[in-house]
Amino acid sequence: MNNVFKGSASIGNSGIKKHFKTAESWQPLFELAWNGFDAAASSVSITVFENEMHGVERVVVLDDGDGIEFDTLNDTFGSFNDSAKKINLAMKGEHGRGRLAFHLLCRNASWFTRFSNVDAVIDVAEPTIKDFEGRLLERSEQRPELLTQGKGTLVELTHFTGVLPESDDLREIFSVEFGWYLAVHPEKQVVLNGVPVLVPKHEVVQKEIVIEDTVFQAQVFRWEQRPTSERSYLYLLNSSGAPVYKVLSSLNQKPNFFTSICVISAWADTFSKEQDLLTPEAHTPASPTWKRFKLQLDRLSQSVYGDFLRVRAEEVVQSYEDEGYFPSYAGMDDTEKEWRHQYTRELVRNIYIAEPRVFHKTNKKQAKLIIRLLDRLAVSNENDALFEVLEGALDLDEKSMQDLAKQLHRTSLENIVSSIEVLQRRATAVQQLRYVMNEHYREVLETPDLQKVIEANTWLFGPRYETIGAEEDTFAKIVRRMRDEVMRRSPLSVDDVDEDADFPGAQRQVDLFMARKFPAFDSLGNRVYKCIVVEIKRPAISLNKKHLRQLEDYAEIIASEPQFKSEKMHFELILLGRQISSADSIITSRLNAHVLRNDPGLVTDDPRMKLYVMNWYTLLDGFELTHGFMLDNLKLKRDDYTDATKEGLVAELQVEH
DSSP: OOOOEEOOSOOOHHHHHHHTTTTTTHHHHHHHHHHHHHTTSSEEOOOOOOOOSSSSEEEEEOOOOOOOGGGHHHHHTSSSSSSOSSOOOOOOSSSGGGGGGGTTTTEEEEEEEEEEEEEEEEEEEEEGGGGGEEEEEOOEEEEHHHHHHSSSSEEEEEESSSSOOOOHHHHHHHHHHHHHHHOOTTEEEEEEEEEEEOOOSEEEEEEEETTEEEEEEEEEEESSSSSSSOOEEEEEOTOOOOOOEEEOOTTTTTTTTTHHHHHHGGGGGGSSSSSTTTTTOBOOSHHHHHHHHHHHHHHHHHHHHHHHHHHHHHHHHHHHHHTSSOOOOTTSSSSHHHHHHHHHHHHHHHHHOOOOGGTTTHHHHHHHHHHHHHHHHHHTHHHHHHHHHHHHHHHOOOHHHHHHHHHHHHHHHHHHHHHHHHHHHHHHHHHHHHHHHHHHTSSOHHHHHHHHHHHHOOGOOOGGOOOSOOOOHHHHHHHHHHHHHHHSSOOOOOGGSSSGGOOOOOOOOOOOOOEEEEEEEESOOOOEEEEEEEOOTTTTEEEEEHHHHHHHHHHHHHHHGGGGOOOTTTEEEEESSSOOOOOHHHHHHHHHHHHHGOTEEEEOOOOSSSEEEEEEEHHHHHHHHHTHHHHHHTTOOOOOOTTTHHHHHHHHHHHHO
């Protein structure tokens, strides 16, 4: 055996460098580490040495693999794009060219190696990168690390011309690059500057797939961060865990979805990319077994992707909601707002699941435009047209379009069912309240009963009173004090009832009161504070001009308070009773004067201070007229409450609908 061996790669210097012109500066370290694992290493360590100026002076890549066989240097260092490692194919160091990527970082590289107790070194210089020179070493000349290990390779890089990221950043880059390999082979490790490189955060799905007694152990790794290659690969490993084949997976280039798929099988022990005369029995990608396996693997992969999309879609839609991309639906009642919002939200979510690229990389304006157009189309009786647009624009396969159609149909049906349920509950509440007003008003409507009924059914006052929230202490206390002052001026008299017989009942009851302050929108869509004051006269009282005057006194006192003069505070004062007195003409006249405003109960129309007078039957009839078409078509059962107790009816009415 010669002590010195010189040779050249089968390609020129410029040809070699051309292969690496788009590589990052740290790529040579990747290639050298992968070469170590190709040589059956269990550990690869990379150590960066800096000079006093914190520049890179030297890098050492050490592995405990089998080492480099000196007698076959011409087959290893002399080849390019034709690696000698045919059976134990490396994933990143394949094609016999990865070792020469060092020229991106430095001018000189030396491979100290120990193979079968033979020590040697191979030197390559950047100016003449195709040429290499190897020589045998005395034991005393060998690097101590290799003598301690007994075998392996130590690559020393010197005379640096490039720069490397900071240690922590470089460790993260290594983590992303080698994550799949370290996850599949927990017994192996990569160490950077003395600190082990960790497997990146990930989820893994494992499944055993059997094809005609051939067992494939499949693992789908989903990474939280984008892999260095930005591609999703399928890696085939033999029964020893050595990689023999890689190909782009069916999950390649999915937005924000990064995977590595590893398959281990004894079937791969005789794998070859293609059959030839020397390996007629080799298993190849054209094998029927592999094709059938790939079909099942693709189903598993799509299942993982589907689960990811459902979670991701919810996260994206929630972020759109937090950023205010969805319409505000100003002017709608809360039930309709909730219906529209949920419908559009589900539509956006379903479209994202069907084709996430619709929203991928869109800016805020683009996303808002898409969402608001979808919202308008979705409620325009053009669902079929909307589906046709989506079908033509998304370019989905038949199964994906069928899934989207089912999702849209299910979403529509769920929203319709939800709306019907709300309508049914409210219709029942209207029937119960009407019966209470007709049969039990004299003796049962004490303050606690009716107060809770009103708070649970504020939607009766109209869409804008869908829900007026919990009591706001400061505002409510101030208004209550004003109200008490007004009430002291006009005590209850016999003129307040239509029949003298009702006067004792009226004396036993008290008026009810509710005040709320909450953020809302005015008619122009501007944010304001809506202040609601509701004065509910005891059912035995018939509303007359005295009670209207009380409402106007409230308005005058509120208007005079400095703390209520803000242009952002809008007031609505409501007087509610069982009926308007047959002897009163003032309230009726005021109502008639404002009838063209199409605002039921309006008696005074000031921009910031509106006054309303309403009776229970107008409210109940208003609900039934508004929803009459739906109620008739739903054929809701008109329950008979003849045998119902006062306690039972009131308890049901106090449940929010």
